[in-house]
Amino acid sequence: MNVQFAKATRLKARSDNSFSSQAYRTLSDLVYRHSRIRLGPDKKALVANRLRKRLQTLDPESYDDYCDLLQSLQDAEEVENLVDLISTNHTRFFREPEHFSFLTQRALPALVSELSATGAPLRLWSAAASSGEEPYTMAVAVAEYLRPFPKMEWQILATDISRRMLAAARQGIYSMDRVKPVPLEILKRYFQKGVGARAGVCRVKPELRDHLQFDRVNLFQAEYPVPSNLHVIFCRNVMIYFDLPSRALAVQRLTQHLAPGGYLVIGHSENLMGIPHGLHPVQQGVFQKT
Ligand SMILES: C[S@@+](CC[C@H](N)C(=O)[O-])C[C@H]1O[C@@H](n2cnc3c(N)ncnc32)[C@H](O)[C@@H]1O
Numbered sequence: 001m002n003v004q005f006a007k008a009t010r011l012k013a014r015s016d017n018s019f020s021s022q023a024y025r026t027l028s029d030l031v032y033r034h035s036r037i038r039l040g041p042d043k044k045a046l047v048a049n050r051l052r053k054r055l056q057t058l059d060p061e062s063y064d065d066y067c068d069l070l071q072s073l074q075d076a077e078e079v080e081n082l083v084d085l086i087s088t089n090h091t092r093f094f095r096e097p098e099h100f101s102f103l104t105q106r107a108l109p110a111l112v113s114e115l116s117a118t119g120a121p122l123r124l125w126s127a128a129a130s131s132g133e134e135p136y137t138m139a140v141a142v143a144e145y146l147r148p149f150p151k152m153e154w155q156i157l158a159t160d161i162s163r164r165m166l167a168a169a170r171q172g173i174y175s176m177d178r179v180k181p182v183p184l185e186i187l188k189r190y191f192q193k194g195v196g197a198r199a200g201v202c203r204v205k206p207e208l209r210d211h212l213q214f215d216r217v218n219l220f221q222a223e224y225p226v227p228s229n230l231h232v233i234f235c236r237n238v239m240i241y242f243d244l245p246s247r248a249l250a251v252q253r254l255t256q257h258l259a260p261g262g263y264l265v266i267g268h269s270e271n272l273m274g275i276p277h278g279l280h281p282v283q284q285g286v287f288q289k290t
Contacts, residue, residue: 018048023067027082030070035083035161036220036246043086050085084162088241091130093137093174094181096236099265100141102286103232107263108145111231112152114261121153123230127219127254128238129158132169132204133178138234139208140186157226159217170214172204219250229259236285237267248275255279258289 019027027047028039039047048063060066070078094100108122115122124142126135135158146152160166173194179187179202191202217224219238233254239247251272254264264279264287266272272279272287279287 018063019044019067020064023064026067026071030079031083031086034076034079035087035218036243036250037083037087037241038243039086047086051082054081054085080161080163084164087162089130089162089165091133091237092181093133093179095134095137096268096285098283099234099236099285100137102265102283103138103141104145106282107232108142110261112146112149115231116149116152121155123155123157123227124232125157125159125226125230125234125257127159127217127233127235129160129169129214130162130165132158132165132172132214133174134158134234134236135169135212136172136204136208138232139204139211140182140190143190143208143211144186154211156212157230158212158214159226161216161218163216166214166216172209173201174203175201219253220246224253224257226257228257229262230257231259231262232265233258233262234265236265237270239266239270244274247272251275251277255289260289262289263287264289 024041024044024047031037031039051063051066055063055066058066058069060069070082111122122142124138126138129135135156139156142154142156146154158166158169160169174191179191182191187202190205190208192205194201194203215225217226219235235250235254239250242250251264255277258264263282266285266287268285270285277287278290280290282288
């Protein structure tokens with residue numbers, strides 16, 4: 001029997017009861033310490049499933065051995081791989097579209113008139129950017145709004161804890177299926193359609209991509225390598241994975257990177273209840289630093 005297959009079979013046999021409770025606790029503690037993502041007991045099967053391929057590559061005897069190895073080696077890179085495998089990266093273009101309407105109808109008119117007086121650039125941050133759909137949608141909204149202001153400088157910082165997602169985001173290549181929410185006119189203006197071997201995908205045009213910078217930032221790392229005078233921060237659909245103290249910490253730290261009058265935008269299923277934030281609520285999911 002092929003070794004790989006034997007291993008896969010062995011793991012498959014263990015898959016419905018993959019970790020001992022102790023090993024799963026070790027693993028979830030490591031994940032929490034690294035990313036503040038809380039893995040409840042209900043996620044055990046999902047985690048085992050997502051880890052199956054990784055175990056086949058690394059070759060430990062069992063899920064419990066993998067956990068022992070993780071703990072004994074204190075290998076930061078492997079914990080990073082683990083977080084990468086188990087985190088949810090679901091996103092899409094124009095997700096929660098009210099936030100992009102808010103940008104173009106309320107935030108940008110005020111910010112652009114203020115900034116054009118000083119010549120300072122407009123700065124936005126997508127702090128859980130996943131595979132890029134969110135920061136590129138922000139970029140499209142800004143580029144469209146700024147068409148009558150060609151001299152205005154602007155930048156979008158796009159960060160995520162996952163290097164794998166950032167690599168995809170940096171490329172800016174999407175299947176035609178993924179760009180379905182993008183209006184046709186916008187698609188034509190800002191995306192190149194693949195031809196020949198690249199048929200079926202499209203790529204964000206360099207003119208738009210050049211306004212984005214991609215970096216790895218864990219919302220719980222000691223310092224954010226990010227300017228502290230940002231005008232808009234999107235941090236959407238990631239705080240739902242954190243517990244209250246972690247959400248409070250993330251909000252407090254993100255707020256420190258907002259310019260006075262700047263906006264923090266969170267997901268529709270998220271809220272700042274129980275978090276001392278000092279921000280002024282503007283509309284669902286949008287808060288302004290006063
Ligand atoms: C569900 S996606 C949300 C993507 C996008 N913001 C949206 O709303 O469509 C959550 C993202 O948060 C990232 N993430 C999870 N924990 C993080 C952390 N501690 N720091 C930074 N990013 C994190 C994940 O890698 C994932 O790409």
